Amino acid sequence: MEPFKLIRAQDNLQAIHSAGIKQSKFIAGGTNMLDLMKLNIETPRQVVDINKLSLYKIEEMPDEGVRIGALVKNSDLSYNPFIKTHFPMLSEALLSGASPQLRNMASTGGNLMQRTRCPYFYNTDFACNKRLPGSGCAAINGYNRMNAVLGTSDQCIATHPSDMCVALAALGAIIYVQGAKGIRTIPFADFHLLPAQTPHLEHNLRQGELITHIEIPALPFAAKSHYLKVRDRASYEFALTSAAVALDVQNGIIRQARIALGGVGTKPWRSLDAEKALIGASATESTYKRAADLALATANPYKDNAFKVELAKRTLVRALKTVEGLS
Amino acid sequence: MNESLGKPIDRVEGRLKVTGAATYAAEYQIKNLAYGVPVLSTITKGRVKSIDVQQAQKMPGVIGVMTSENCMMLHSPAGSDPGSGKFAEKDLLPLQNDRVLYGGQYIAVVVAETTEQAERAAALIGVTYEEQKPAVGFENHFATAYQPGSGLGGAKTQEKRGDADAAMKTAAVTTDETYTTPVYSHTAMEPHATIAEWNGEKLTVYDATQSVMGVQALLSTILGIPKENTQVYALYIGGGFGSKGFTWANTLLAPMAAKQFNRPVKIELKRQQVFSAAGRRTQTQQKIGLGAGTDGKLVSVKHDTISETSFVDEFVETAGVATPMIYSSPNVEVKHSLVRLNRGTPCPMRAPGESVGTYALEVAMDEMARKLKMDPIQFRIANHSDMDEQKKKQFSSKYLKECYLRGAESIGWNDRNPEPGQTKQGNLLVGYGMATATYPANRSASSAKATLYVDGHAEILCGTQDIGTGTYTVMTQVAADAFGLPVEKVKVKLGNSSYPKGAQSGGSQVSASVGPAIRAAALGAMSKVIKIAIADHKSPLYDKKEEDIMAGNGRIHLKDNANVGEALVDVLRRNGMDKVEAQAKTNVSTRAQQSTTAPDGSPEAKIEEESKTNAAVQADEKTERKDYVFHSFGAQFAKVLVDPDLGTIRVEKIASIMDIGTVMNLKTATNQIMGGIIFGMGMALMEETKYDPINGRIVTRDMAQYLVPVNADIPEIDVQFIGKPDPYISPIGARGIGEIGITGMAAAIANAIYNATGRRVRDLPITPDKLI
């Protein structure tokens, strides 16, 4: 670890101001940041602790949407009664992630910003474009069982590891950020970036910009929603594949649908194609399968992760069947 | 007086451990301690051309950098027996030359005032290499396979009886399949760590080791200092599973650096470093051929294993070691061969040989039972070996058939549909599987010292160690019974190389080896007390016969009249003694060639001398053992639920019935078997160390990438014991249990998955991608 200066910000403005300089980083729960610093993957000169900011509220909106403070702990969010009844897929996604101890520390903003779990990214002895731009990608021809099949480029095939973000992608969340120039909002779909030729650029935040809230707009049919995660062990493990699904079925016809996939994409992967295929179709297994095929139509598998294409489809179909079965 | 042996008493050191008061190797507070951080190679094969330490030297807090250019020269280690010191990589003493033979090999050690300073400086060491093409990828090198020498403890690597090939040709039913297992890592909770401190010519070392005596012997040879000047402590160890059985470079580098910089030095590996620089289980490919008659009797068994080792030592995973003995068959052929790869050297890992060997063999047995349309239990009973047909000797005791029956009862075997893929529970498929478990019962020479104090408490000293298995606890029970004292009055001290030599913690031998020595030492002390009483005309036992007297409740008294006797402390007090002590060595080994006699004049020779008049030692050593082989057996059962669409596997229940002789403590024994079962679940379902296919360095080197089972994976586990003492192994009748719990487990799960799905996965671990 490199030595750094620690600043304990008292309010948003101080945090933004302090983090405005280069090589400065926020720290919230620290569950990702500290590991990366210990491994010399992140080497900030200045660390701005934001835990004293007043961003801990979960506010229900009059129209049944919700605003979630960036410092709300993953555990608090997952057990929130409003979230559990209105957006069960979000609660389930959070509870499927990490372990209770980690969720007690992990914040909403930090979860959004967590970095990939590609093993080569974590090992400074290997080439990695995301860690060291231009050094190459050890995963493409290496051990890539856990890597992505959607949204990859010839520079990087790392997954975005978050479960929470898969649910937020499906729910069309809006991210509120505050910077030196004021407050702006970013639609969830625009927040994370595809690797393309610049895998080290992962999101749309500018230096010093602070995530203050996440808003989930009202989505009544998301009360029937589900997050399904397939993994190598029962807990404390990232997804091989996952699916966040909400369905509005009336008289056997799908009126509205939301679909996002995890474990397969270089960013949390909402599939508008799959949603389109569902809307207006009858709620049957063959419809689900067609949607799943479309969701994975652009998949580009590598040596060890070809199974993810089929597994992701099955995960999605199962999640859709489960939601259909919810009464 | 109630005997304490067998009782499920709590761990005597449990409170210390859960309150953090138990001191592990890395936790000793040593004045003026400096911190060493290793720099490991980032290439897989080649030479170190130069090491630039300038920048690192200038960093704050840095005391110095130890490299091959400035470090002390070491002497070659000789031995290969872990108990007397086995260096894991005999051709790669650390920092002795510029060769690099695997990724993650020691290149330098940075020593600084704090760990953080040392780590920071270590990142600034500039190493330039001359890279060579490494041998990477197990399967790519089968053409280079060669026949190795002997395996662990002199195990034969090639065995044969009858003509397996000829019998296979004429067998009515045959199976011939290939099974593969990956590299596994021990991932003991405590990483390898050493603190070394020199005091003139005397060296004190705190080490995370499974053998304080082995480390003492090894340090003395390699560093070239007398044994008496080498003191090793390992009071508490956070698991080893074999990774701390051989000695690794950290144990040498700490004293080397301490000498060089004239400061006590600590080296504690990071988890990532443990993966590359402190052992692993080798990768295997096993071909199993079985031939049987239509009556279900085996006529031919072939077990052919290829495994890999490094370029710096030869370790053979003797996967076929149990195969000639486990079932009855007139024709058997077992082979092992090795290839060399540029990887760190493999070493023993919980049941080395049997764990992966029973996976392959017991899945093959399941495949054969299926072909024969026989119930897997009945098939095994039909081929039960009543004796070791290879060695042509009887088993000291064996209740395997009872294990099968009790396991079947516990798991609900009657509910099993022999047709795979037929039983459903909602979305899920249900399956049952079983396998035989087996592990040899090892016993080796051990010594101990017993002291009875006038305040009424007793103490045992033994140079073995408790690696987390419960040795402190069961040995307290053994000693308490011999002294006739309650367990609270007995203090067992281990983990100190200046104590009488005890067994190394490996091969499941500590309980069986050290137990009888401790018992004999305590009985020896008691015999002295009794003799004093008999000679003391103030004692109620004056002039009585020793054989008529027994101990109990802190007293000695007549066997047939407990009222005639007195308190132990009264005997000592009246005779003006503050203590009575005795030492004993039980020179018994289940591997005949391993009984050892100490050199004349050594402290151990004195113990041998004293043991000649110790009745317990004499009776134990005279027990006729040469006509017997010593093995534990058991039956493993698993019930699994498989999601056929998603490939996810849920183990619903495990039943494990073990025949391990006397159960010394029901709680620690159950705990050891459960640990083995969970180890086996990891082996079957998720653990796998992955190497980069191009440069051959380890990719999965932390506990987020190398998966072991977590609580949420663990099902109901029913552990039962047969509980019949082994009449020949020792007066205690206990065989070791640290390793048998993993054997057969992976096969039982794999067989259950087959029964659930009809899918036979012959490549561990069985992950969802292999089932969809």
Ligand SMILES: Cc1cc2nc3c(=O)[nH]c(=O)nc-3n(C[C@H](O)[C@H](O)[C@H](O)COP(=O)(O)OP(=O)(O)OC[C@H]3O[C@@H](n4cnc5c(N)ncnc54)[C@H](O)[C@@H]3O)c2cc1C
């Ligand atoms: C062993 C392990 C297993 C895990 N398993 C899972 C899993 O299965 N599923 C899953 O989804 N996650 C998993 N996680 C990841 C975990 O969810 C994240 O580490 C956590 O959410 C990060 O939150 P934090 O508050 O600790 O962030 P920190 O570590 O404090 O920060 C992470 C990043 O976010 C930035 N940041 C934090 N807050 C803000 C803000 N308000 N505005 C702008 N930037 C900010 C920091 O600068 C930093 O770059 C696992 C983590 C570990 C260690």
Ligand code: SF4
């Ligand atoms: S996939 Fe991305 S993160 Fe992984 S090694 Fe390649 S560039 Fe780095």
